[in-house]
Amino acid sequence: MARVAVVTGGSRGIGAAIAKALQAAGCEVAATYGGNDEAAAAFTAETGIKTYKWSVGDYEACTAGIAQIEADLGPIDILVNNAGITRDAPFHKMTPQQWHDVIDTNLTGVFNMTHNVWGGMRERKFGRIVTISSINGQKGQFAQANYAASKAGDIGFTKSLAQEGARAGITVNVVAPGYIATDMVMAVPEKVRDSIISQIPVGRLGEAEEIARCVAFLTSDDAGFVTGSTITANGGQYFT
Ligand code: CAA
Numbered sequence: 001m002a003r004v005a006v007v008t009g010g011s012r013g014i015g016a017a018i019a020k021a022l023q024a025a026g027c028e029v030a031a032t033y034g035g036n037d038e039a040a041a042a043f044t045a046e047t048g049i050k051t052y053k054w055s056v057g058d059y060e061a062c063t064a065g066i067a068q069i070e071a072d073l074g075p076i077d078i079l080v081n082n083a084g085i086t087r088d089a090p091f092h093k094m095t096p097q098q099w100h101d102v103i104d105t106n107l108t109g110v111f112n113m114t115h116n117v118w119g120g121m122r123e124r125k126f127g128r129i130v131t132i133s134s135i136n137g138q139k140g141q142f143a144q145a146n147y148a149a150s151k152a153g154d155i156g157f158t159k160s161l162a163q164e165g166a167r168a169g170i171t172v173n174v175v176a177p178g179y180i181a182t183d184m185v186m187a188v189p190e191k192v193r194d195s196i197i198s199q200i201p202v203g204r205l206g207e208a209e210e211i212a213r214c215v216a217f218l219t220s221d222d223a224g225f226v227t228g229s230t231i232t233a234n235g236g237q238y239f240t
Helices: 013-024 037-047 057-074 096-124 133-141 145-168 190-197 209-218
Strands: 004-007 028-033 050-053 077-081 129-131 170-177 230-233
Touching: 004 057, 004 133, 013 028, 013 037, 013 077, 013 209, 028 057, 037 050, 037 077, 037 129, 037 145, 057 096, 077 096, 096 129, 096 170, 129 145, 129 209, 133 145, 133 170, 133 230, 145 170, 170 209, 190 230
Parallel strands: 004 028, 004 077, 028 050, 077 129, 129 170, 170 230
Antiparallel strands: none
């Protein structure tokens, strides 16, 4: 039977590429999104993948949304925590709101989603959880104290859950992308972006599909011995 996969932030950017890759791998896929109805409708029209709207920062909304997906598609086997936002500011200008917005979505959102699928995966003795971190959670980044903290947090979260899930057939891993050609990176001022590209040894931004292929591997039945790991895909910009 087809595996059921949920990709948060799955209607655009890296998430959309992941959703398509998992669909191509034979999964039944659901994509969640936070706000952009137009992009979600276009994504469903293009792919046939159903989209569901809620904020991953809201625990009760995650509980209800996951119940709806399970009613529509069946028990969830694969969760990809991809939803993420930036609120960049040098620390002396960063507001508590900018801190909380990023932590609530990028880190608490990962807790909220994972906590709501964990019990079912334990009962069924199978699960694949992949969280999309970032190069900036590994190396830090000027103006991203909030984002880097959230993305580093994803890695500690994953290493802990990998230990808890191992005996229950649940693998928990991270993919840490470098700078990928998505709306998020295109929003960085052009001068800053050009300087970032000059620091990437392969000489270009990554493609969303290059991240999606890492996720497709980690979520496959074949990857059962890989858990607690971080696949770093950043064009050689930073070695961990
Ligand atoms: N290192 C050192 N200094 C830096 C710097 C850096 N990387 N970036 C900016 N600065 C300096 C500037 O030169 C400037 O210095 P001066 O005051 O001496 O001129 C100062 O910091 C910036 O001050 P501003 O008051 O102009 O800053 P601002 O409030 O307008 O903020 C910014 C500008 C938010 C920092 C903007 O430059 C920016 O967005 N930078 C990019 C941050 C970044 O890389 N974000 C990654 C987004 S992509 C992503 O997150 C995806 C992923 O996972 C990889």
